[in-house]
Amino acid sequence: MTFGLRTKLSLAYAALALLLVGIISLFVNYFFKIQFNDYVIAQQKQSSQNIVNLVEKQYDASNDAWNVSAIENIGMSALDQGIILKVKDLNGKDVWDATVHNNGLCMQMLSQMAQYTQKYNPTLKGGYVQTGYDLTNDFQKIGQADVGYYGPYFYTSNDVSFLNRVNTILVIVGIASLALAFLLGAIMSRRLSRPISKAIEAASEISRGNFKQRIKEQSTTREIKQLTATVNDLADSLEKQQQLRKTMAADVSHELRTPLASLQSSLEAIIDGIWEPSRERLESCHEEILRINRLVGDLEKLERAEAENTMLNMTELNLSELAQHIVHNFETDFFKKSVKLNFVCDSVAVKADRDKISQVIINLLSNALKYTQKGGRVELQVRDNGRSAKLIVSDTGNGISQDDIPNIFERLYRADKSRNRVTGGSGLGLTITKAIIEAHKGSISVSSELDKGTAFTVSLPKSRG
Numbered sequence: 001m002t003f004g005l006r007t008k009l010s011l012a013y014a015a016l017a018l019l020l021v022g023i024i025s026l027f028v029n030y031f032f033k034i035q036f037n038d039y040v041i042a043q044q045k046q047s048s049q050n051i052v053n054l055v056e057k058q059y060d061a062s063n064d065a066w067n068v069s070a071i072e073n074i075g076m077s078a079l080d081q082g083i084i085l086k087v088k089d090l091n092g093k094d095v096w097d098a099t100v101h102n103n104g105l106c107m108q109m110l111s112q113m114a115q116y117t118q119k120y121n122p123t124l125k126g127g128y129v130q131t132g133y134d135l136t137n138d139f140q141k142i143g144q145a146d147v148g149y150y151g152p153y154f155y156t157s158n159d160v161s162f163l164n165r166v167n168t169i170l171v172i173v174g175i176a177s178l179a180l181a182f183l184l185g186a187i188m189s190r191r192l193s194r195p196i197s198k199a200i201e202a203a204s205e206i207s208r209g210n211f212k213q214r215i216k217e218q219s220t221t222r223e224i225k226q227l228t229a230t231v232n233d234l235a236d237s238l239e240k241q242q243q244l245r246k247t248m249a250a251d252v253s254h255e256l257r258t259p260l261a262s263l264q265s266s267l268e269a270i271i272d273g274i275w276e277p278s279r280e281r282l283e284s285c286h287e288e289i290l291r292i293n294r295l296v297g298d299l300e301k302l303e304r305a306e307a308e309n310t311m312l313n314m315t316e317l318n319l320s321e322l323a324q325h326i327v328h329n330f331e332t333d334f335f336k337k338s339v340k341l342n343f344v345c346d347s348v349a350v351k352a353d354r355d356k357i358s359q360v361i362i363n364l365l366s367n368a369l370k371y372t373q374k375g376g377r378v379e380l381q382v383r384d385n386g387r388s389a390k391l392i393v394s395d396t397g398n399g400i401s402q403d404d405i406p407n408i409f410e411r412l413y414r415a416d417k418s419r420n421r422v423t424g425g426s427g428l429g430l431t432i433t434k435a436i437i438e439a440h441k442g443s444i445s446v447s448s449e450l451d452k453g454t455a456f457t458v459s460l461p462k463s464r465g
């Protein structure tokens with residue numbers, strides 16, 4: 001059986017509140033009772049002493065006589081408070097005795113007190129307790145007062161109604177806390193479960209192919225924030241990949257159509273006998289096929305570079321060493337074309353994918369070589385720029401027109417289409433380069449002037465430490 005997060009949280013809150021209220025009530029009850037009983041005992045001692053003091057005052061020393069009717073009043077009001085008073089004179093003769101005066105009332109009083117006390121202290125083993133007090137006048141003993149009650153302590157009706165009030169208050173506080181806990185629990189669980197439900201809704205929309213779906217609900221809970229960010233990122237990358245697939249298919253068909261059409265018409269002309277299948281013509285067809293092949297290869301590389309943005313094999317990398325290595329491999333190509341290659345470097349380390357960064361340097365260097373005429377110069381610089389590492393490839397080549405600069409990083413864009421047929425570029429090199437750099441959280445920029453030269457600047461975040 002499964003329960004919703006909201007039900008579970010609400011129940012958990014309620015159970016916790018119930019437990020806390022229960023524990024607090026038990027503690028309050030236990031400690032309060034101990035304190036209250038101490039108070040009752042102290043109170044009873046005080047009352048007994050007051051009664052004794054009052055009785056002492058009823059002795060007339062000059063006549064050696066007791067004011068019995070006053071003592072009777074004192075005794076009766078003591079009986080009201082649950083105390084049985086017996087007064088004896090110096091000879092042990094009864095002056096006044098509550099049990100003699102009204103034994104029935106005394107018994108009734110005692111059983112009443114026992115009943116009250118037992119009700120709140122069921123484990124108490126109480127019984128009749130009597131304490132004797134010496135009665136004195138001018139430091140002379142004049143008799144004895146025995147004060148009896150249900151002991152070790154007893155509750156009067158006032159005490160009982162006080163305890164009842166306290167219990168009622170405790171019950172009210174308990175119920176109010178429970179209600180509050182329920183309410184807060186419901187609010188809290190709603191606040192927690194709502195964004196999760198939204199995330200589930202969005203995720204199922206995404207799984208149905210609606211990649212535009214995003215979760216807009218904000219949450220202050222860290223885990224929920226991460227969850228919604230992850231779902232949104234997932235939607236982002238799925239949307240991007242869908243877009244990539246679409247443009248890739250469009251680009252491929254667009255780019256292949258022209259060379260395939262020219263190949264088709266050339267071959268058809270040969271088959272129809274319009275053209276001689278001369279070596280030159282066949283070579284031109286072969287050339288076209290090679291170009292298509294290269295294009296397909298580049299498209300594959302671009303697809304990988306863009307799709308694998310998330311799968312970089314990051315290692316600690318000495319950028320200057322890597323650049324030096326690539327420069328070595330390029331030296332003969334530059335020499336053959338009589339273009340001078342200059343290499344300047346600071347020692348700088350980055351955390352990056354070695355193969356991908358190699359490809360960036362190779363792409364930029366081969367472009368520089370491709371678009372620089374004989375006798376020109378190309379320079380590769382590796383610079384430590386504080387927080388980032390900089391790779392600058394500058395040349396004294398053709399340059400790029402200001403109109404073309406914004407487009408050169410776009411897939412399949414070639415500044416000069418006719419020239420590119422000769423140079424053999426497919427217009428994907430810079431697109432791949434940019435995709436790789438962005439996957440490394442870096443950036444690439446270009447500055448160029450027609451017929452003067454071009455400089456590409458790559459900035460990569462440096463590895464820390």
Ligand code: ADP
Nearest residue numbers: 367368371408414415425426427428429430454
């Ligand atoms: P390609 O394979 O055609 O070289 P790229 O994506 O590498 O494709 O470059 C796109 C276009 O940018 C090129 O066709 C070229 O016109 C221009 N370009 C790139 N690098 C340079 C450079 N160093 N000098 C002049 N033009 C360049």
